[in-house]
Amino acid sequence: MVKLDFYRSEIALPKGGSPYYVMLYMDFRDRFLVRHIDVFKRKCLSGRVVERQEFENFWVDFYNKSSLLSKPALWNTPNLILGMLVSAALIVRSVVEQNNTAQELLFLIGVGSLLSLIAVIVEKARIQQYDYDARITATACAFFLAICFVEDGFAAKFLLLAFNATFLLKSFAVVKSP
Known part of the structure; x- marks a missing residue:
């Protein structure tokens, strides 16, 4: 035993x-x-x-x-760029919304997700599919959380929500297609 x-x-x-x-x-x-x-x-x-x-x-x-664990990640570079744009938009919203009580949270999620997506691109040759999926899913969940704290305007929330939904759905479509 x-x-x-x-x-x-x-x-x-x-x-x-x-x-x-x-x-x-x-x-x-x-x-x-x-x-x-x-x-x-x-x-x-x-x-x-x-x-x-x-x-x-x-x-x-x-x-x-x-x-x-040994399967290399399937990439969608335009989708990663879309995620980086959403991150940048969150950073800009955190600077623009000076009266927002969650301004620091928006900034933190924007910078953290931007760095996470940059790390995915840098580690492109070594990252496996499971790690890629987990990072994209966590980034999309962080985006949804940040969108809940955006205060100014319905249009800004709707655009961020649409881009985030596209980011998440395109990530899963690429993973499941081959």
Whole structure:
């Protein structure tokens, strides 16, 4: 029996005196949100007896089989530019709306989302699809939150809402299309 913190697993060991190698790994379903729930199961820790060569290449061979973690991100550069424009618009709105009590929040969301999208572009060669999806979704949620705090004018709110909806929908359309 193997125990690590609250994780517990039973692994059958071969009979005999020769050395054997045991790989311990987290066994979870590789889908969004489900993986986070599976990690809290006591039997998530799993293992198996392997040959020495497979044991030495454990990190190289085992976790790279995950299709979600190794899949490169699909890009939509115009959509990222649209997100950067929405970020810039939020920064401008925070400066223009001097009487807004949430002026600092608008500025923070605008600058934070702009830096986040710039980081996505800079990390273009190394970012995976899951990370890209999470960052775009979090940025769109931050945009929706910021739009709730814009005070001046229905037209400004409507335009920001329309651009944000386009940003979010175009991101998911690109991801699901191939």
